[in-house]
């Protein structure tokens with residue numbers, strides 16, 4: 161946003177809009193005045209520098225955010241971000257999910273789930289000229305898509321000098337600009353501390369996405385490197401990583417109205433979509449995907465009773481499915497109640513009149529926008545079938561077999577020509593994903609989910625059916641549930657892909673060896689391959705055309721918005737962003753006002769003994785009754801603040817991000833958004849957009865009084 165306009169808005173009391181925006185680090189210079197006025201005490205220029213505090217204390221876990229909180233590589237993130245690792249180390253007898261885990265010494269720390277990484281961003285470089293600018297003219301569709309991808313892969317290959325570095329090219333504004341991001345990739349990551357789920361996931365799926373909230377959503381990892389300070393595979397000889405900086409942890413936390421900011425890696429937002437895309441998403445995609453997720457969960461629960469070993473294996477899958485089923489549900493409610501589509505239509509009309517009012521603009525934008533509309537329409541063509549296949553493809557044996565067979569095909573090409581995900585640089589991760597399977601797999605669940613979705617597939621109209629699939633499951637003469645069920649039984653009992661050693665061995669086999677195999681899931685993968693490739697090529701054709709049309713559309717929006725002095729920040733794309741705002745309550749509906757803090761006594765009021773979601777550890781209840789709150793108490797609420805609200809503009813991927821005050825001190829972790837704000841991924845509403853944070857005083861108090869993690873407090877730097 162232009163500085164002059166911000167000043168003007170502030171004068172008339174409209175500064176709320178300044179909380180919108182996920183800013184790229186280099187943009188902070190342009191909003192320096194706004195940041196200072198909002199309460200930032202650090203120098204904004206310093207924050208554009210990734211090798212300085214506080215940016216060099218911020219890390220990505222790939223999908224979640226985290227930060228360093230000690231000079232010995234101690235990392236804090238959300239409990240739900242470390243969930244996979246906690247589950248990975250849990251068994252029916254030694255259930256860390258249920259009981260929590262505290263390593264009292266470094267020796268007692270356990271390896272995180274295979275593939276866990278700590279990524280420290282070292283540089284961000286604008287490479288638009290080398291990606292988009294270096295494509296030969298005249299290419300279209302698939303060829304254009306591949307040319308962009310080849311440029312990206314070349315830059316990544318040049319940047320990744322060893323497996324100690326992970327480089328990635330990120331596209332901004334739908335391909336209008338590109339940045340190369342270089343990260344140090346630490347691969348010996350250990351679980352240090354997780355509270356029991358009755359703290360870390362208190363409220364469960366009932367409270368998820370909700371306020372008032374009382375979740376202690378934190379966990380700790382530690383990053384290890386070899387004796388020379390370089391990333392290394394897990395080894396007893398490794399030593400804790402020394403970060404260039406770590407955050408000081410605030411004992412006092414925040415007050416209402418305080419400046420707060422979140423630095424992190426937000427995943428995806430869709431703030432610049434066309435009305436048609438919005439309509440399709442909200443009238444078809446979300447309702448359908450929500451239903452698939454709910455059915456998927458129901459099937460798992462019906463086959464794997466609570467507390468059983470199979471159920472422990474699927475808890476993480478269930479949590480992921482449930483999280484977004486609820487997310488979609490909220491967006492659908494907001495969509496039906498609100499007027500987002502109407503406003504998108506009005507905005508698009510204004511944009512079009514602004515373009516038409518000028519010959520130059522018309523020449524520049526009119527044709528690509530018309531093309532874009534056609535492309536969008538054709539992208540919906542087979543969405544029914546594709547979404548169903550997507551959910552079937554989430555089952556383990558299906559996914560394993562298809563990935564392994566694809567790998568065999570990709571292996572026959574030169575490394576630089578291979579599909580992303582199947583290049584040499586990806587093999588460690590690939591191998592780890594193959595190693596992880598058994599902790600998340602049970603044949604009876606896998607089978608039941610497949611059967612459930614095949615039944616729906618078989619009800620699709622003829623035009624949407626896949627010949628190779630119909631043939632493999634004998635669906636041409638109609639769907640016979642008993643027959644398909646029997647066939648799946650056989651597939652699951654005869655496959656040996658449920659053995660880790662077998663999966664790893666297939667990683668080195670040739671296409672011909674796959675073709676000669678009689679493993680039923682490999683035969684399935686082989687039989688579907690031609691169809692899968694044809695679908696992928698078609699999708700790339702479309703994606704290539706989109707990559708040409710969308711940047712023009714975004715250029716038009718950027719030009720139009722800046723003519724109105726309106727802020728332009730790129731949609732979230734999993735790259736490092738900064739959002740800032742205040743601690744503030746909100747009105748979720750007419751007649752109700754939510755205060756920004758919840759208390760320990762409020763948590764106790766939710767307590768249901770023995771409940772799956774609202775049980776509480778006895779020592780926590782005791783500590784609350786003792787009211788031994790020490791320096792963590794907030795007088796205003798006569799308690800310790802458990803969770804709090806802020807106006808920050810965050811989304812999934814920001815989970816685990818540290819929340820910092822104006823001095824750059826750690827005052828909590830962001831872990832959720834309120835129910836009414838979820839549609840904010842499409843449309844920011846300053847009156848409803850609220851992030852939920854767990855407070856640093858609550859975290860410290862539980863560590864000290866409840867979980868016995870004083871050793872970690874000692875290691876951290878506290879600040880009053």
Ligand code: ARG
Pocket residue numbers: 240361364365368369479480482483812815831832833
């Ligand atoms: N809603 C949170 C987010 O996506 C995730 C919370 C996970 N917890 C759960 N009960 N499923 O930011």
